[in-house]
Amino acid sequence: MGVEIQIEHLTKSFGKSLIWKDVTLTIPAGEISVMLGPSGTGKSVLLKTIIGLLKPNEGKVIIEGVDIASCPEKELYEIRKLFGVLFQDGAMFGSMNLYDNVAFPLREHTRKSESEIRNIVMEKMDLVGLLGAEDKLPGEISGGMRKRAGLARGLVLDPEILLFDEPDSGLDPVRTSFLNQLIVDLNAQIDATFLIVTHDINTARTVPDNIGLLYHKHLAMFGPREMLLSSEEPVVRQFLNAQRVGPIGMSEEKDADELEAEKDQDLPPLPPIPLQQDPSSGIPRRSQRPAGEWCRVNGVTPPPGSFAEGMSMAPGA
């Protein structure tokens, strides 16, 4: 049914360079959350800290009452069995074919017979659309296939938490939107907690229930999708609408001169909020909120034209 991830006052630096400081958020159980941020703001580092591959300098990551950041190695390996992770390039084991790759966690962690393993592996391969490619080696297939194979491997142990490290990097827009649909369908099916790290705006605008934005070494904002998409906060607004006007510059922050020059420029109006992507069955996910609910409850007027059917996904298109 999914597990909540509680992150408290997390700080991480490599040597003298600070990555981010005092990040506090709770990723709600069973919901899809997206973590956004300009390149190089430590989104992947955050992901690796959540699974305990990197130790934070300060702070806690609490999952089912266990603090990942300080628990002993043995407990860490136990708690990791709750996780499924999709790495950027799939991280398939190069020496094994796809079937053995997907079967690997089952063979290592369970006492299932080969025929049971076969059933599970084939089911997951089918789910990600890779039936017929079991005998291929990871080096022989395309990047998109490797990602899907990585997803299949992340799914075999029925994880409670699924983490995606840039599922859309290096994929064409069509494959990206298929993968997004797969993510939404999966969430509807297994109700696990999903955290997606990305900088693809289309994904961020339409897939998640919650959005977070890492910027300038801190968490700028984290909250329901509609809250961020209707936010007037300059950083959030600039990033979510892919604009040049705003505090984010080419390299990290803009300096005072540039900001001064932009001062009188009018910000373009907020684009309308698109509808959230539905599962392909058409039945809303358990954690899905009705369109416009957050805006209504909090008395925020969404930008005109929001939640219209068949709206173009690409901002400015």
Place this chain on the structure above:
Amino acid sequence: MSSATADRVLAPIGTAGKLFAFGLDVGRSLFKRPFQTREFLQQAWFIASVTIVPTALVAIPFGAVIALQVGGLIKQFGAQSFTGSASVLAVVREAGPIATSLLIAGAGGSAIAADMGARKIREELDAMMVLGIDPIQRLVVPRVLACMLVAVFLNGLVSVVGVMGGYFFNVVLQDGTPGAYLASFTALAQLPDLYQGMAKALVFGLIAGIVAAYKGMNAAGGPKGVGDAVNESVVITFMLLFVVNFVMSAIYFQLVPPKTG
């Protein structure tokens, strides 16, 4: 500024400490079940397959050179009948372990470092840890053990091939007598010489395996990082092995008195 200098001076000590800590981790994981028999056998086979032929090819000239040196020297002393004994002693005591260390570090260790480095930068090791599997137990322990096993066998191979090379050189090219060569075999050499050679090979395999795995697992910075890791692992292993070889020889001479004819 002074702290930066101190950092730079102390950095190698930190690295040495981390390498040692890694060795301890490997030692601890050695006893964790389940033991990866399959991986161990595969790796042993792999390391053997990349080292056997080069080792044999290195051992022949090694034996010949020793025969050449010792043969000339011993002739001046007028003790030709001891040629066989001297060459056995040199091959079994020193040439065997040294040739083994060169090959295990150069061929076996570099292959391990490259393999682990590639896995590291492709995030395979991270993926493994995330799947709840300790890469040290799953990958490093079998490799280190395989390295040790193969090193012991290689040492035997070098001894046999080296002595045969020495025999051929001495008898066929230096006009030595086969009888004298064979008869003097045991005049100076003794059984403990063989044991110390095997002990050395075992330790060399351990060091080569651990250094290679450590360097590979800490590769950083993309494909170039893997190349650097392989390079560093070979250089570090060579230096360590020659020092350890010296120390072990010195200890051996203290413990085992030389045989007097």
